[in-house]
Amino acid sequence: xxxxxxxxxxxxxxxxxxxSLKCEQHMGHRAMYWYKQKxxxxxxxxxxxxxxxxxxNESVPSRFSxxxxxxxxxxxxxxALQPEDSALYLCASRRDFSGDSYNEQFFGPxxxxxxx
Amino acid sequence: xxxxxxxQPEMSVQEAETVTLSCTYDTSESDxxxxxxxxxxSRQMILVIRQEAYKQQNATExxxxxxxxxxxxxxxxxxxxxxxxxxxxxFCAYRRAGDMRFGAxxxxxxxP
Numbered sequence: 001x002x003x004x005x006x007x008x009x010x011x012x013x014x015x016x017x018x019x020s021l022k023c024e025q026h027m028g029h030r031a032m033y034w035y036k037q038k039x040x041x042x043x044x045x046x047x048x049x050x051x052x053x054x055x056x057n058e059s060v061p062s063r064f065s066x067x068x069x070x071x072x073x074x075x076x077x078x079x080a081l082q083p084e085d086s087a088l089y090l091c092a093s094r095r096d097f098s099g100d101s102y103n104e105q106f107f108g109p110x111x112x113x114x115x116x
Numbered sequence: 117x118x119x120x121x122x123x124q125p126e127m128s129v130q131e132a133e134t135v136t137l138s139c140t141y142d143t144s145e146s147d148x149x150x151x152x153x154x155x156x157x158s159r160q161m162i163l164v165i166r167q168e169a170y171k172q173q174n175a176t177e178x179x180x181x182x183x184x185x186x187x188x189x190x191x192x193x194x195x196x197x198x199x200x201x202x203x204x205x206x207f208c209a210y211r212r213a214g215d216m217r218f219g220a221x222x223x224x225x226x227x228p
Contacts (some may be wrong), residue, residue: 033215041209042218043161056215090161098214105216107161108151 003027006091010112015081015114021111023074023091029106031073031097033054034066034091037110043090049074052096081115088112120210122219129198130227135195137222139208146170148212149186150191155221156204164206167191182225200226 004025012102013019023032030051035043050055063085065077075089091108120141130133141150152164164187167184175182179199183192191210203226208219 038204039222040223042221045215045217048215104163104166105211109160 003095004091004106006071006089006108006111008111009018009109010114013078013081015083016115017081018077018079020078020105021089021091021113023093023108024072025093026072027093027095027106028071029093029095030071032068033090033092033094034076035092037088037090039087047076048101048114056096061109066088078113081113083115086113088114090099117186120208120217120219122208122222123207125220125224126223126225128225129195129202131166131200133198134194134196135198135224137195137206137208137224138211139191139193139219141189141191141208141210142218143189143210143212145212148210150181151209151211151216152182152184152191152193152206153209153218155203156201156206159204161207167192183216195224200228204227 009023011052034046037043045058046060052068057112064081067075088110090110092105094105095103122139141222142203150167150214153161153204154164155161165175165177165180179196180192205223206219
C-alpha cells in the first residue's frame, strides 16, 4: 500500500464555518506534510510533523490548525477562513526525515477547498 | 534559503520527440536531493526521477533522464519519445533534511 488518502475531495465553506481536512496513510511513515497549492502555482509548505510532533510551521495563520493524533492520521482544522484561502490542500508523507533519496515523498490527491 | 527556478512556464513537444525542461536552484549546502515531480490535470502528484547531489552520474528512469550540473546548480529533465500521457505540470524540487521546496512549474503540452 503506497497510498495517501485525503477526505473530502471537495469542500465548500463559508467564512464562519469550522471544518476539517483529513489525511491518512498506512505505510508506516513518520513524517507528514500539509501543502497549499493555488491554481497554476507550486505547492507551498505549511506544516510538517515528525513522529507526531510539529516540526515545521511556515508562519501559517492561526485559522489553520494542524493535528497529528497518531502516526497514520493528519488533520487540518479550518476556522474563520478567508476567500483567498481557497486552494488545493495537499497532504504528503515520507518514511522519516533521513536523507536517503529513496525515502520518497508520497502525495495525496488533495482536497479542493472553496471559501465563500 | 533555498530557491528553485524553472524559467519555462510552458513547453510544447510533438509526440515521439524529445523535450528538455530546465531547472536551476540556489543553495549553499553540498548534500541535498533533487527531484522532478509530475502533476497531470486534476490528478495526483507523482515522482518522476530523483538525483542525489553526491552522485556525479545522471539519473535515468526509462524515457526520463536528468542532466545534473552541480557546479552550475542546474538540474534539467529530458523526456525522450514523448507520449500523450506525459502532458502535465512538471515541478522541479530541492530537498534537504525535512522539507522540500518546489519551482514554479513548467506546463508541458504534447501534440499528437
